[in-house]
Amino acid sequence: MKANYFKALCALSLACMFHTPVLHAQSKTEIEVTLPSFTGPMVYRPYVAIWIENEQEEVVKTLEVWRKEPDWLKDMRRWWRKAGRYDQGELDAVTGATKRPGQYRLTWDGTDQKGLKVAPGYYWVNVEAAREHGNRSWVRERVDTTSAQRYLIKPTEELGEILIKTGGK
Amino acid sequence: MKKIKMLALASGLSLSLLGVQVSAHPMWMLPSEFNVSTEEGHWVTVDATASHGVFGFDKAIPVDQVAIFRPGGERQRMGSYFKGQRRSVFDFELTEQGTYKVELAMSPRYMTSYNIGGRDTQRRVMGNKVEVASQIPKEAREIQTTMMQNIAAFYVTQKAPTREVLELKGQGFELDAITHPSDLVVGEEAELRFLFNGAPVVGLHAEWVPGGTAFRSSRLQQDLTTDKDGRIRFTPEHSGPHLLSINMRQEGDGVLADQVAVNYLLSVEVAPQ
Secondary structure, three states: OHHHHHHHHHHHOHHHHOOOHHHHOOOEEEEEEEEOOOOOOOOOOOEEEEEEEOOOOOEEEEEEEEOOOHHHHHHOHHHHHHOHHHOOOHHHHHEEOOOOOEEEEEEEOOEOOOOOEOOOOEEEEEEEEEOOOOOEEEEEEEEEOOOOOEEEEOOOOOOOOEEEEEEEO | OHHHHHHHHHHHHHHHHHOHHHHHOOEEEEEOOOEEOOOOOEEEEEEEEEOOOOOOOOEEOOOOOEEEEOOOOOEEOOOOEEEOOOOEEEEEEEOOOEEEEEEEEOOOEEEEEEEEOOOOEEEEEEOOHHHHHHHOOOOOEEEEEEEEEEEEEEEEEEOOOOOHHHOOOOOOEEEEOOOOHHHOEOOOOEEEEEEEOOEEOOOOEEEEEEOOHHHOOOOOOEEEEOOOOOEEEEOOOOOEEEEEEEEEEEEOOOOOOOEEEEEEEEEEEEEOO
16 A cells, blocks of 8 residues: 555656666665564574566575574574575584564665676565564565555565665665 | 673573573474374384574484373383484384374583672582582572473374373473464464463563474564463464474572573474465
8 A cells, every 4th residue: 555655746746756776776776674573482583585677587686684593594494495494514604693673774776796896787675584483484576676655565464564675875 | 890790691601501401492392293094003212412504403312211192191102212423313113093193302401600709609519409408518608499391292183183192290490382283274373371380471482483494584582471360372374394492491480409500402393384
């Protein structure tokens, strides 16, 4: 709903319409992920992966992986199948400890895993979370990196609201 | 404020770390069949493991404390057994008609925790209040002894269900199966009751989860709470094996323990309509 509102707002604004990809060669995509809190006798921190896929659903870059033991990486089913299992060590740089409930901001600088700029256009922003004694949630949003827009992903079992902003400088 | 939070976190963490057999990994058993139609002897094989996945194997558990009760209530020996890296297995033979009860009630364990020093360091001693009395320094604060017990159970019925093994003893944590465990059916309301030392356990949280969590995204967990009579009522939506998990925390007798923590896990089959 909100995303549509912003799209509509954008379409009405001349500035938006005439923003050309050239201006956004350096464009950044900001992602704000919220991890909800749970109550109960067995609440553990989720394993979370955030990554970018192109329109062909090929992985462009893994942005973050919040994890502990490697044993449960496979429970992020899609990320593991598409990226995790092919890791040759390059993912060390993007892995961090599991996180508490709260809001986390990260940025995709428009580069691939090797650090090379990718062509502006449509990309899928993916977020997947798996929690021991809990559920697995995977959400994604198709975003246009050539224009400044806001996208909102509704909460799921394991993930709170996710806000994505494209076209930032 | 921050300190309080940190302390709360630390104590929660240490309890979960320590309670490896208590809360870290739910311990359960899964039989090859819950309902049997043979008329002669029939062997049932049982998997036993401690795992968050329902029903996925993770850690083998000792099965020497497993008790098998015949429909008349007498104890029966198990057949072959095996303890592997990830699960334990045992077999037992059904020779009588009616409902068998199989229960793994681990011996209760006592743990005493207290805080000490300017930094409120948390220390722990294994033992009940009487046993550890001489080991606790005079300046210790927030001394608390918890009795912890894990119970895993299931029922197997050969031909028609019987109720002798469901009779209540009025001791420890008990299931009062108002709906017989062999009579859970998709779409039909089931009613179970829980008692501790004969008294209904009120406001108790129970988790009801269909098997196969490793192969789907949602755990499909239904959260239930016992009413003033210690009852839960629910209508199963899926057929197949299910795990009912309960974590009871209650005040203890004050003599041996201040708090009692029981984890009860019942494996039960839901029949299709």
